[in-house]
Amino acid sequence: MPHIPFLAPIIGGLLIGAASSLLFWFNGRICGVSGIVGDLPSAAAGDRAWRLAFVAGLLAGGAGLAFFRYDLLAVASEQTVEASVVAGLLVGVGTRMSRGCTSGHGLCGIARLSRRSSVATVVFIAAGMATVFITKHVLAGGHS
Amino acid sequence: MRPAIIRSIVAFAVGVLFAVGLGVSGMTHPSKVLAFLDVTGNWDPSLAFVMAGGVLVNFTVFRRALRRGAPIVARSFAMPTKTEVNAPLIAGAAIFGIGWGIGGFCPGPAIVSLAGRSTPVVGFVAAMLGAMLATDLAARYGRRRPSLPAVARPEYPSD
Numbered sequence: 273m274p275h276i277p278f279l280a281p282i283i284g285g286l287l288i289g290a291a292s293s294l295l296f297w298f299n300g301r302i303c304g305v306s307g308i309v310g311d312l313p314s315a316a317a318g319d320r321a322w323r324l325a326f327v328a329g330l331l332a333g334g335a336g337l338a339f340f341r342y343d344l345l346a347v348a349s350e351q352t353v354e355a356s357v358v359a360g361l362l363v364g365v366g367t368r369m370s371r372g373c374t375s376g377h378g379l380c381g382i383a384r385l386s387r388r389s390s391v392a393t394v395v396f397i398a399a400g401m402a403t404v405f406i407t408k409h410v411l412a413g414g415h416s
Numbered sequence: 417m418r419p420a421i422i423r424s425i426v427a428f429a430v431g432v433l434f435a436v437g438l439g440v441s442g443m444t445h446p447s448k449v450l451a452f453l454d455v456t457g458n459w460d461p462s463l464a465f466v467m468a469g470g471v472l473v474n475f476t477v478f479r480r481a482l483r484r485g486a487p488i489v490a491r492s493f494a495m496p497t498k499t500e501v502n503a504p505l506i507a508g509a510a511i512f513g514i515g516w517g518i519g520g521f522c523p524g525p526a527i528v529s530l531a532g533r534s535t536p537v538v539g540f541v542a543a544m545l546g547a548m549l550a551t552d553l554a555a556r557y558g559r560r561r562p563s564l565p566a567v568a569r570p571e572y573p574s575d
Contacts (some may be wrong), residue, residue: 281462284441285469291433292470293477298426301494303434305524307511310548325424327527327567329431332561334531336432337439344439346526348534350446351519356536357543358525359519362511363418364547368555369508369525374522375434378467381475381496385482391501392509397453398515407518 292380295326304376305330306367366396422489435528441466444529446520453517 292303299322301308308323315323337344351359367373370392372381377396381389443466451532487493518523522539522574529537537560 274555278462278465280439281465282469284437284439284443285466286473287437287440289470291430291437292475293481294426294433295430296474296487297481298488299423300490301495303430305522305527306548307441308440309521309523309527309545310552313549321420322423322427322529323467326427326431326467330432330435330524330527331530332428333432333435333439334528336478336529337435337444342532344442345444345532346446346521346529346534346537347532351536353536353539356519356521356540357554359515359521360526360540360543361547362515362518363540364544365551366508366512366515368523368548368551369504370512371496371505371508373512373521373524375524379470380474380478383471383478384495384522386496387496388496388501388505392450392505395506395509396513396516399510400453400517403514403517405456408457409499413514414465
């Protein structure tokens with residue numbers, strides 16, 4: 273097979289798109305991970321089961337990856353626990369305040385041509401880039 | 417079969433497909449995400465291709481679905497109703513972006529990576545869920561006027 277650059281990210285992106293499209297087509301819901309998970313405690317009784325099923329699907333898919341292609345999952349050496357906990361706190365607060373993350377704002381919101389989601393996506397990518405610039409090139413002196 | 421059960425089966429299948437897509441795309445690796453955010457370093461544009469692929473499919477299918485009038489197993493589309501670009505949106509996105517830049521994780525890939533049972537991933541998800549709950553509680557009790565949910569939740573009465 274000829275080498276096509278970025279084939280895996282493109283195929284992965286199409287699969288993720290197919291997944292979020294299915295949820296919209298069948299259930300009429302936006303496939304935003306932070307919203308589906310974050311709204312679980314406050315959701316009405318009849319609005320909970322599908323959220324839990326979605327999370328179970330994510331975990332089952334992850335278990336499948338762990339079984340067949342363990343190399344595709346994050347490995348412990350990629351991050352320290354301290355940085356991960358700080359990152360998790362910020363991601364939790366930020367996604368609830370802006371009501372969306374990479375999937376809801378980035379993949380679905382932009383596809384709906386939502387102004388809010390487009391602004392949010394530009395802001396979180398810019399903030400992420402600025403953060404990596406500081407941690408990698410300013411604090412670490414550009415050596416790491 | 418009751419529509420609520422079909423909706424849960426669909427959601428489970430969507431979760432599995434979403435997880436596999438994330439794995440195939442490479443975005444379950446924080447190092448790949450951080451390499452995308454590292455524009456002045458050894459930049460890896462992979463994440464842009466993932467986003468482009470996903471948005472392309474969603475853009476096409478969402479339009480067709482909306483033209484159809486209703487989803488297949490629900491009465492209506494639950495569309496986000498907010499249109500205002502306000503301070504919580506921008507501040508929240510900035511805070512999320514900083515966390516994303518520190519950890520290389522956003523919510524989806526982190527939950528999927530739990531199966532790898534690595535301590536940083538478990539720490540990230542636990543902290544994220546705790547912070548989500550705390551943020552919601554603060555929003556509910558800290559303000560006199562509670563913020564409205566961004567998504568108008570459709571009612572699924574006894575169907």
